[in-house]
Amino acid sequence: MNDQIGWRGSAEKGESHLTLTTADDALVQAAWKRAEAMRPAFDAMMREICDRTNERGSQLPGDRLSEGVTEVDYSLKTLESLRGKVARELRKDLEISTAEVLGKMKDLNRYTLLFEAQSYTRGVQETFQELRARGFEEIKVQNTWIDPVYKGINSAWIHPESGQRVELQFHTPDSFDVKMDNHALYELSRSGALIQEFGEENSEAYIDAANQLQNERYQTYRDVNGDRLPIEIPNDHEQLAKPFAREELLGIAQEHHLAVMRERAGVPLPNLAQNQRTSVTQNPATQQNMSVSQLAEMKGGVNATSTRRSGQNGQPASTQVQSASSTQQSGKAVNPAAGLARQRSARGNAQNSGNAAAQGPAAQQNAARPRQFPQQNNNAGPRRNH
Known part of the structure; x- marks a missing residue:
């Protein structure tokens, strides 16, 4: 029974060839629920880091706390997206197990910070310092600003207590739009x-x-x-x-x-x-x-x-x-x-x-005029969207 198909990808997205067995899908759902449980703490941390780097013009896309929305949009990979990613990895490597794929997953909890090009590098460096001060350990920092198809910094960090991994992308407003x-x-x-x-x-x-x-x-x-x-x-x-x-x-x-x-x-x-x-x-x-x-x-x-x-x-x-x-x-x-x-x-x-x-x-x-950002304070609690 565990070999039966428990999930199939969306035909509308052209992914009906992607499947998971019932047993594999159960492992995927369990991993997703662990990430879901960590989301509130990670959301609060990223809002605080954004406030601490506001002198660099930081923006946290999806933050709608001032509208009464407690969760940062997109800070948790959807279950459907996770299923598709695991299924693709299993198709690429027939020898790898679902548990191994999930063990390497870094982006169930994920965030993006934006800095204007002129303050970008310093803003990223200060964010790294904030994460290390909280005990996070760096897994990877990947710089693809010279890549023709995807430009930005992708980093991954591990939470010292839960062992949960967090992906943090860094973009400029323009590179994020693209x-x-x-x-x-x-x-x-x-x-x-x-x-x-x-x-x-x-x-x-x-x-x-x-x-x-x-x-x-x-x-x-x-x-x-x-x-x-x-x-x-x-x-x-x-x-x-x-x-x-x-x-x-x-x-x-x-x-x-x-x-x-x-x-x-x-x-x-x-x-x-x-x-x-x-x-x-x-x-x-x-x-x-x-x-x-x-x-x-x-x-x-x-x-x-x-x-x-x-x-x-x-x-x-x-x-x-x-x-x-x-x-x-x-x-x-x-x-x-x-x-x-x-x-x-x-x-x-x-x-x-x-x-x-x-x-x-x-x-x-490249000569865009730096965008003017509203002044923010470092107090916790509701604040304006950037």
Whole structure:
């Protein structure tokens, strides 16, 4: 009976090939309940750390305590997402057990802190100090700011008393927006659904197309006086951990591969993307309750550059951006429900500050004016959303 299927992935998300046995699903549910029990304590800790780093302009996405919401949105991985992740790991390695997969899991409890690019590195360093002062032990710090598909710092820490692990991501407001905009494409590229549909060899170009579209958002995110510029890369981010790229740019996808990925993820045409962008940091609470498909429909997108999985463990890959085809593109129009989220504020009217001189030609164009944050105090209790 324990070998019977206890869970199957969503057909709507193209994950019906993912399954767990009844016994495996019971282990997954037990691990999730342990993380759920730790959530209140971790939420309170992260709010306090955010307050302590407010001089660096810290933001804690999903914090709605001032609205009477006691839980930080997204601070607990959903049970459905955990099931899918475990099922994917079991498919990749037939020798590994469910208990071993769960033992390596670092993101059941997870949080994101945002700092503007100019204060990012110092803000992350101060957060690390806060965690160590509370007895947390570092498991990993992963710096992918040079990665073409995902830019940020991912860290994992272990709680000294419970043994529970916590993932903490660090982004700038712009990199967080792009990450959230890219979520549907990210899920498509990693879920295995494309391999299931097109086969191992043929799926490679479709996965590459999904990665290309993700990369293009990073490269053309900011509108500065009519020019589409890359997001701003934080100064001295390499002080936090040695940078590496998990993906590399190859350009093997053709226009019809890109068109399929645009349609699957609801990526609109370039002109729609530029005119109707929205910002997830403006209203994270609303969007965190949406499905992947709903998020994809309301997010913008633009034409693509080229990427591919590197396979080089911890080794930097090429980050050269290649021009995409300018032929006619297909995709879904932005959902009118996008009006639920406020339009992105104009961050683009900036002057070059020279902050990115060491980051290469693309980063040297990054010149967004630092955003002004409201003053906060360090008192516990309700506070304004950042």
